[in-house]
Amino acid sequence: MNPTIKALPKQATTSTTSTAITILNKYLSIPHNMNSMGKCFTEEQEALVVKSWNAMKKNSGELGLKFFLKIFEIAPSAQKLFSFLRDSTVPLEQNPKLKPHATSVFVMTCDSAVQLRKAGKVTVRESTLKKLGATHFRTGVANEHFEVTKFALLETIKEAVPEMWSPEMKNAWAEAYDQLVDAIKSEMKPPSS
Amino acid sequence: MNPTIKALPKQATTSTTSTAITILNKYLSIPHNMNSMGKCFTEEQEALVVKSWNAMKKNSGELGLKFFLKIFEIAPSAQKLFSFLRDSTVPLEQNPKLKPHATSVFVMTCDSAVQLRKAGKVTVRESTLKKLGATHFRTGVANEHFEVTKFALLETIKEAVPEMWSPEMKNAWAEAYDQLVDAIKSEMKPPSS
Numbered sequence: 001m002n003p004t005i006k007a008l009p010k011q012a013t014t015s016t017t018s019t020a021i022t023i024l025n026k027y028l029s030i031p032h033n034m035n036s037m038g039k040c041f042t043e044e045q046e047a048l049v050v051k052s053w054n055a056m057k058k059n060s061g062e063l064g065l066k067f068f069l070k071i072f073e074i075a076p077s078a079q080k081l082f083s084f085l086r087d088s089t090v091p092l093e094q095n096p097k098l099k100p101h102a103t104s105v106f107v108m109t110c111d112s113a114v115q116l117r118k119a120g121k122v123t124v125r126e127s128t129l130k131k132l133g134a135t136h137f138r139t140g141v142a143n144e145h146f147e148v149t150k151f152a153l154l155e156t157i158k159e160a161v162p163e164m165w166s167p168e169m170k171n172a173w174a175e176a177y178d179q180l181v182d183a184i185k186s187e188m189k190p191p192s193s
Numbered sequence: 194m195n196p197t198i199k200a201l202p203k204q205a206t207t208s209t210t211s212t213a214i215t216i217l218n219k220y221l222s223i224p225h226n227m228n229s230m231g232k233c234f235t236e237e238q239e240a241l242v243v244k245s246w247n248a249m250k251k252n253s254g255e256l257g258l259k260f261f262l263k264i265f266e267i268a269p270s271a272q273k274l275f276s277f278l279r280d281s282t283v284p285l286e287q288n289p290k291l292k293p294h295a296t297s298v299f300v301m302t303c304d305s306a307v308q309l310r311k312a313g314k315v316t317v318r319e320s321t322l323k324k325l326g327a328t329h330f331r332t333g334v335a336n337e338h339f340e341v342t343k344f345a346l347l348e349t350i351k352e353a354v355p356e357m358w359s360p361e362m363k364n365a366w367a368e369a370y371d372q373l374v375d376a377i378k379s380e381m382k383p384p385s386s
Contacts, residue, residue, distance in 0.1 A: 075340045077337060144338070147268045148267060148337075148341065
């Protein structure tokens, strides 16, 4: 057994992963409501994100598409950032690659939010985060695009679960999105040669 | 009397300005639903814009502020384009310069839409258009900002007059906004020295 873990109070070895992380963070002087990046994502925020994701995930395809159509409604010029839209001659809604792409982005974003507290950091696999960073760098995604995408995501979720929507739920999703974007931005650099 | 006008059929001298422009455009081979820039703004679109503006104008202050707060909700970083926000230490909603500025932009935008067909072109006074172009150029306004502003404007009007809102009304305001932006963009250049 790892000697550091051995030195912790008995409860650490018998409790849940989440409690173990809380205790570890305490030993590392990180407040219990912050993750290893020093950012806050509370138990309440996690519960709100999990609850709404459970209600949405069966409709990931429709919601993902709605999310992306909302981005392009607000910022039509963002279409030029996607090669499969830029080179296309069919209308946006009929593009065969849009829905699969939109769905995977939506699911990845929500998954990252759901895992955020348990994992103690943004979890998309390391290779994916690097790839995401490189792609966003290469295509020239600007801060304004991340902002519009955040607004579109929050609107999509609000319209998907109006009965459970609240300022607290909005803040929870906003915080999770901001942490995902920070993680992507930290990898936005030219590929190492 | 101008000899060109004299040569027009009798109805031209007795009809309204708008009919005179239609007939002039016909003689100049411009279709009657296009203005002197060759852009379309129909009588129906004018009626929709006038009708909604008449319902909104008494609330210009509140609506202008709502319009700008919506822009900043979607794109918080756009605040840095405004010196009175950039250098401010008070919260956005309490900034004393925001509401007057937002109101004047909202009224100018709506006035331009209302006048568009009658005038046959975007009407903000020539000096104002030049000034608007120079200011937008100097502060570094990007295409994405004009897009977000368009979305925020349409949402603000939709929420202001929900009972008369329709796809046709949305298109009318969108067209008028696009023509205003084109006119501003045509003046977005460094000041002549």
